[in-house]
Amino acid sequence: MKIAFENVTKTFSGRAGHVLALDTINLTIEEGEFVCFVGPSGCGKSTLCNMLAGFEKPSTGRVTLDGVEVSGPSIERAMMFQEPALFPWMTARANVEFGLKSLKLPAAERQERSDKFLKMVHLSQFGDAQPHELSGGMKQRVAMARALAVDPKVLLMDEPFAALDAQTRDHLHIELQTIWRETRKTIVFVTHNVREAVTLATRVIVFNARPGRIKQEFDLEDLEYPRRPTESLVSETVARVQSALRDEVAKVEADEYDDENSGSARNGGSR
């Protein structure tokens, strides 16, 4: 399994004219990697993830999975969103089995797999619950089980924990690390949170803003799991990645806060 972004650009046309959101992205992701895209808002990291999911098309260049160009959404590239996006009329279990029905698995096997993945996210007791009976963190865990159950070639996660409170997020980081170490599923994870990226990923890719470009890559293969943000090695790495990101965040701020005070930030930017 191999994912490749080849000379990918994306231009958005709006009232202000054309905006180059992504500029010549070249990137390959190998089987079993846990890759985090980190960058300031508007750097195109989510757009890149959406292209891999098949929800958006590159303006030029191409995205391939095993050499085949991505042309639309597919169960091979199951995606998780910032919202759980559970089907509210279905139980947690029916949600997990939704994708298994797409795979045309017999009922017995669907049951077996939904058992397995509900157990993996520690929700065995809640298979019969409706989504509205679950907390935000539990809903997101059901969504994770739903995406993992279809055994996708790559799991795409677009800021899946951004809307959760800090404690729940920490729990889910530990849970996701465990799941990844058990399954070695290829994961592409989008976040603006450096600490989250360093806690989870084997490789962190930092993006430039406007236009979105890959600024720097951090290979974290050697950082041992399970990682906790309090460990000194982890926090040192966070500091390293953060300093790479700092200029970019300042640049975006200077653009968005269009006033005198941001003048210094604007001058300090790399533009």
Add this chain to the structure above:
Amino acid sequence: MSKPNAATLSERKRNERRALLADVALRIVFVFLLLAIWQAVHYFTVTKPQDVSRGALFPAPAEVVEWLADGFALSWFIIDETGTRAYQPPPGAEMPKSFLGAVAQSEYPSNIGISIWRLLQGYFLATIVGFPLGLWVARSALAEKTFGWLSVSLQSLPSICWIPLALLWFGRAGVTAPILFVTVMGSLFATVVTVADGIRNVSPILARAGRTLGASGPRLYFSVLLPAALPGIISGLKVGWGFAWRSLMAAELIVNFGGLGFLLQRDREFGDAAGVLATILVIIVIGLVVQSVLFKPVERKLQALWGLTGVRS
């Protein structure tokens, strides 16, 4: 998930019941107050003795109740001192032997039957055309720009405006055809617009979730979009029903052949305000009953299933 324990649950139920009782009590007091005001107005407006009759312009509440009792043949139960029944069969008909026989030939049940039957036909036609049109308008940009636009425009036309055309086109085909035409026209476009809105309001993230889990084409439509739109669709069908009912009453008033609208018109012609008021009450009650028997339970079921927050997950 916070599981409320049994004590707080029963306490909550008790509180709910108490609130409901208070509500009912408040309404009873309110209705009594209205009746008292009504009675007072009647008392002060009736001056001449000949006004105190069925023909009074401002009848007492009791007269309306009497009219209702007659209309439903309830007076069949009342026997006066001479041993004759208070119930008066229609001219030419014999005194029925049983209460049910009296009901069958009495005014309200037979005319309610006529109106409901017309409503069902008109609503069925409007829904069978409007519902798929609504689905199509929600899904296709072409349909949205053509039929969607047309429906929004025609929906703004008060349905009573269709009556002259209905009489011109279908007047010779009997009385049912023009009435049905008005009912369908009154309900169809509202159904299209609300059903389309219901589907369009489905959170796009649910469609994306469905697609990334391998659903496309009919499966995406029938197992994701349609269920997600169900609350909106139900409210579309409810709005369509409301419009059909209003249009039907308007049409019956003018076409003037059977049904509750006909009763309103007939009693106006006889100067019988009590009759008009009684028929208005019947129309209100039918509306409320259909609302609470047909649509409320479905809505409540959906709300329970979805959580009270609607379609957001």
